[in-house]
Amino acid sequence: MVSNQPSADTMVPTVEFADANSDLTPKMSARNVCVYYGEKKAIDDVSIDIQTKYVTAFIGPSGCGKSTFLRSLNRMNDTISSARVTGDINLDGEDIHAMDVVHLRARVGMVFQKPNPFPKSIFENIAYGPRIHGLADGKQDLDEIVEKSLRRAGLWDEVKDRLQESGTALSGGQQQRLCIARAIAVDPEVILMDEPCSALDPIATARIEELIDELRGRYAIVIVTHSMQQAARVSQRTAFFHLGKMVEYGVTSDIFTNPREERTKDYITGRYG
Amino acid sequence: MAEHTVKAFDEDITRIRGLIAEMGGLAEVAVQEAMEALVNSNEELADSVVVRDKKIDALEVEVDKLAVRVIALRAPMADDLREVIAALKISGVLERIGDYAKNIAKRVGRIEGRKPFEPLTLLSAMGEVAEEMVHDVLTAYGARDVVLAREVVERDHKVDAFYNSLFRNLVSFMMENPATISSAAQLLFIARNLERIGDHATNVAEMVHYAATGDYPPEEE
Numbered sequence: 446m447v448s449n450q451p452s453a454d455t456m457v458p459t460v461e462f463a464d465a466n467s468d469l470t471p472k473m474s475a476r477n478v479c480v481y482y483g484e485k486k487a488i489d490d491v492s493i494d495i496q497t498k499y500v501t502a503f504i505g506p507s508g509c510g511k512s513t514f515l516r517s518l519n520r521m522n523d524t525i526s527s528a529r530v531t532g533d534i535n536l537d538g539e540d541i542h543a544m545d546v547v548h549l550r551a552r553v554g555m556v557f558q559k560p561n562p563f564p565k566s567i568f569e570n571i572a573y574g575p576r577i578h579g580l581a582d583g584k585q586d587l588d589e590i591v592e593k594s595l596r597r598a599g600l601w602d603e604v605k606d607r608l609q610e611s612g613t614a615l616s617g618g619q620q621q622r623l624c625i626a627r628a629i630a631v632d633p634e635v636i637l638m639d640e641p642c643s644a645l646d647p648i649a650t651a652r653i654e655e656l657i658d659e660l661r662g663r664y665a666i667v668i669v670t671h672s673m674q675q676a677a678r679v680s681q682r683t684a685f686f687h688l689g690k691m692v693e694y695g696v697t698s699d700i701f702t703n704p705r706e707e708r709t710k711d712y713i714t715g716r717y718g
Numbered sequence: 719m720a721e722h723t724v725k726a727f728d729e730d731i732t733r734i735r736g737l738i739a740e741m742g743g744l745a746e747v748a749v750q751e752a753m754e755a756l757v758n759s760n761e762e763l764a765d766s767v768v769v770r771d772k773k774i775d776a777l778e779v780e781v782d783k784l785a786v787r788v789i790a791l792r793a794p795m796a797d798d799l800r801e802v803i804a805a806l807k808i809s810g811v812l813e814r815i816g817d818y819a820k821n822i823a824k825r826v827g828r829i830e831g832r833k834p835f836e837p838l839t840l841l842s843a844m845g846e847v848a849e850e851m852v853h854d855v856l857t858a859y860g861a862r863d864v865v866l867a868r869e870v871v872e873r874d875h876k877v878d879a880f881y882n883s884l885f886r887n888l889v890s891f892m893m894e895n896p897a898t899i900s901s902a903a904q905l906l907f908i909a910r911n912l913e914r915i916g917d918h919a920t921n922v923a924e925m926v927h928y929a930a931t932g933d934y935p936p937e938e939e
Contacts, residue, residue, distance in 0.1 A: 701795050703932030713795040716720040
């Protein structure tokens with residue numbers, strides 16, 4: 446059974462894994478979202494709730510729309526002139542399309558597939574955001590934010606003695622953690638990650654996964670990944686996308702041991718055409 | 719079921735299922751022939767059941783190795799994962815069924831004075847029910863037949879009822895004929911073995927159900 450109409454069942458999976466201190470009001474909610482590139486409908490009527498303290502994984506074959514949908518959550522699609530988004534996307538109940546986009550992206554941060562540090566010092570990479578958003582009150586405050594962000598990203602000990610070196614001189618895994626530190630420096634509520642480990646080796650990947658797990662206590666995290674094992678390891682909820690539709694959304698352990706939809710099963714078991 | 723993109727994965731799963739089927743066939747025959755040897759006091763047949771148990775043990779090791787390899791190399795998911803986990807557990811259970819059959823066979827030579835007596839008839843009827851459970855659960859495994867698997871689960875109480883009645887029967891038989899206590903005690907152990915075989919057939923049925931649906935069959939009270 447695949448319904449395109451949002452129902453309580455498909456938008457919010459059963460909360461059997463919710464722990465006592467979890468907040469079940471959605472941080473972000475999308476209703477009947479469609480994304481078009483020119484005439485082409487890339488996302489077809491997707492409705493989903495994203496909660497704080499949970500990692501939500503988007504999985505699906507290439508071209509299924511999972512990254513497109515992720516990018517619509519902080520209006521990255523605005524930068525593509527042919528892209529058009531319909532439907533409602535709310536952050537804490539507020540329409541994101543009515544918000545100032547710079548402010549929105551501070552609240553909904555993003556980490557990309559390839560680490561993309563600014564060609565500036567490690568310090569400046571982190572300090573840039575808080576500075577332009579006016580979050581730091583003086584140099585000392587800025588120093589604290591930089592240290593706190595690097596600590597949370599698990600990078601502080603590795604870079605504390607060379608903060609003035611270029612961010613691009615770090616290894617790939619360190620660069621990606623630098624980008625995560627940069628995203629959390631502006632104190633976001635949601636972090637979107639678009640295949641954050643696909644350019645990293647297994648050790649660097651494990652460190653990012655460990656980091657995601659530590660960060661989820663504080664933020665709502667949405668991760669797009671091609672690695673099914675990664676989705677199974679890091680997320681508590683998983684949404685499967687196929688041909689622009691969200692086919693199934695549920696508790697991660699259910700999706701990977703006993704998916705309800707045949708298409709989900711075929712994909713995760715490696716039977717997809 | 720659609721094929722995997724990686725063909726070797728399908729071959730591994732097929733191979734595991736084949737090994738389980740082979741083990742099951744051997745275990746089924748072992749139970750059947752152990753009971754036949756008992757009823758006909760055929761010690762030669764009993765010995766051959768004991769010898770052939772080694773083959774079942776060897777197959778269990780093979781299933782375990784292959785299942786571990788599939789988990790390590792292919793990271794199976796969803797129904798594939800359940801299939802492999804079920805195979806691991808089923809192979810252990812079938813090995814136990816083989817052991818019980820071997821144990822029955824070993825007792826054949828220890829029963830003295832072969833004049834037919836009533837408990838033996840009851841025992842052979844009990845054996846038939848247990849054999850059928852093993853047979854049907856293997857059919858259910860081969861066909862992924864959830865309905866038949868549930869039916870096997872429901873049949874377990876029959877074997878239990880046989881065991882209870884045989885127990886009473888044998889105890890009174892021993893009281894009436896103290897000279898037969900040693901033989902009757904052997905029969906009591908055999909009844910116990912058959913009861914355990916029924917339980918293990920039920921375990922296999924539960925795993926067949928789990929592999930096919932992701933859930934265990936509903937508990938019966």
